[in-house]
Amino acid sequence: MSIIWILVAFIFGFIAKQITLPPLVGYLIAGFLLHASGVTPEPTLEMLADLGITLMLFTIGLKIDFRQLMRPQLWSGTFIHMSGWMILLLPLIILCTATLSHSLFDLSLSQSAIIAFAFSFSSTVCVIKILEDNAELKSKHGDLAVGVLIWQDIAAVLFLFFATGKSPSLWAFSLLGLWFLRPLLKRMMASSGHGELIPLYGFLLALGGPELFELVDMKGDLGALVMGMLLAGLPKSNELYKSLMSFKDLFLICFFLSIGFTALPTLEMWLVALGLTILLPIKLLLFFFVFNAVGLRLRTSFLSALLLANYSEFGLIVASLSVDQNWLSHEWLVIIALSTTHSMVFSSIIYKFAHRIYANKKDAFSRFERPCDTSQQTFLPIKDKEVLIVGMGRVGKGAYHEAERDLPGKICGVELDPKRAQGFKEQGINIICGDGDDIEFWEQAPLSDIKLIMLALPSVNEMKNIIYQLKHTSYSGKISVIAQYEDQQKELMGLGADIAFNYYAEVGTGFAEESIHLLKGQ
Known part of the structure; x- marks a missing residue:
């Protein structure tokens, strides 16, 4: 593909991103403008x-x-x-x-x-x-x-x-x-x-x-x-x-x-x-x-x-x-x-x-509201828990096991995928199936008992939505999130997160802490 295609696509995708539109909007506009400018599509494009x-x-x-x-x-x-x-x-x-x-x-x-x-x-x-x-x-x-x-x-x-x-x-x-x-x-x-x-x-x-x-x-x-x-x-x-x-x-x-x-x-x-x-x-x-x-x-x-x-x-x-x-x-x-x-x-x-x-x-x-299929209702009770970990991927699962050592029996994971949730349950992990984006999920959760909600999710947009849902339900506990980049940390903190953990920047810290135990054991 010619450099002009890449340049124009990047410019309009970048502009769309800056005004909070998805980059695909910029790419669509770029295609029409390239055509109007008389640029001939290359065979490789199709x-x-x-x-x-x-x-x-x-x-x-x-x-x-x-x-x-x-x-x-x-x-x-x-x-x-x-x-x-x-x-x-x-x-x-x-x-x-x-x-x-x-x-x-x-x-x-x-x-x-x-x-x-x-x-x-x-x-x-x-x-x-x-x-x-x-x-x-x-x-x-x-x-x-x-x-x-x-x-x-x-x-x-x-x-x-x-x-x-x-x-x-x-x-x-x-x-x-x-x-x-x-x-x-x-x-x-x-x-x-x-x-x-x-x-x-x-x-x-x-x-x-x-x-x-x-x-x-x-x-x-x-x-x-x-x-x-x-x-x-x-x-x-x-x-x-x-x-x-x-x-x-x-x-x-x-x-x-x-x-x-x-x-x-x-x-x-x-x-x-x-x-x-x-x-x-x-x-x-x-x-x-x-x-x-x-x-x-x-x-x-x-x-x-x-x-x-x-x-x-x-x-x-x-x-x-x-x-x-x-x-x-x-x-x-x-x-x-x-x-x-x-x-x-x-x-x-x-x-x-x-x-x-x-x-x-x-x-x-x-x-x-109409009578709906009961299988659509996935909300399960959360009893006697102080910490919820939303998102049980590698980061969430690791956080669960670490937190369980300090607060045994007080940790509960929240997983969107029913199959994964069932698999975690079979492993002995305290898990419920639910959607953190769902305001009705939070309305039915005993938020007065929950002291900390950890958002271990890959999407910044999803974490922003959940923070909004929690604020809408007047949740008064603490919120921690993960982020890949510094600007994401600042954005999530600005929306109401109490701490944003950059796991790329801080993985070295965790690695060192675990490794030092080897020396202490000598």
Whole structure:
């Protein structure tokens, strides 16, 4: 990639970061400005963008629980929303066709239906990026949003199949045999160590999956997702996921830049795209009421709806195929690209305040309360504890064992992932399953008995949200946090943390203290 691409992407990503917007907003703007400046996209840009999407689908697969994916609430909610959105949007497009004389709205009924279908998807790239930045992939609303995206992707694959008339080869049934390779894949991953072989192994499977699927005339992207699902839940799958994160994020920058090269928009296209963007709150409300109707908790319904209230890169794929088949004009591909860009900006900005909005408006949301599935209620009692450790990764687990020596029986861990929580419980660790971002979790906790809450989480955004939740519940005890950098320490302390431990800077201190015991024992 030319240095000009890297320079412009960095400048606009940097500017977006300085005004507290996600850098992806800057990358999207950079793509349109490069195109408007007459810069010609290099062939490598599209290749790297495709690689970013492939790695994203593979890493999504690494986090999927297939049994959760088959929940009736999930697939029924997805298709009810897609159908409901098309029923709402289609008459609006038909009305514009009947009343506006502009050539953009010289549409047949079938063309209007394709456009409505393209806008029924939500952005996998945007949602996953937001969840990763907030360390919420394993939260209930994160699981729900990702599950909806996967079912939407399945709908997109079915559309591409019927639209192209290309049927899978009979050899496609042989792909079922991939499941029997899982033990071999597990053994190879375990034997790859912890160095450069781990990400290389990930690239091999992420790129090999699509090749296998395309050999039997199936969509390659589905192959990346399936290969990730084969490794989900294996002992080193989390390490593999982390090793691919930086690569994925880097290649996805190329995807955001490439959106700007769809075509140069006219003023009319901008206005139509803006009009479609204004409809996003309706899409949000429809998601909220659908999730609420199928029995999900209000908070889960609200946060998932907020995540999914955007338009999708899969809508671009649907539109691109329709343009190739001469079903849609090229102008509508540009409009969908612009609307997708606007919607990503909308989602990225508004989700920053999602937890605060829910905490402040909880009473207003309660009027929509419905009987929900009891499995959604994960709050367990906290009795006779003085210290809570939120986040039981390596740092949290180490802190638990150290604190347990000084205050035996007074320490309790809080883990978001039910499977990990169960595993800790089997190890004899005092653990409860809960979401620290959830205001209702803190409202039910006996905070008057808790003297110290330790936030051992990888995401600064998540710790900021939890500190806000604790202040909202009038918690009067102490709060300690971990940070990777000095500026993060200052920010968290400014928000109300009593101490911020920089484990990169202070690991040497801990190492020395442990090592000195060797001399004292002589």
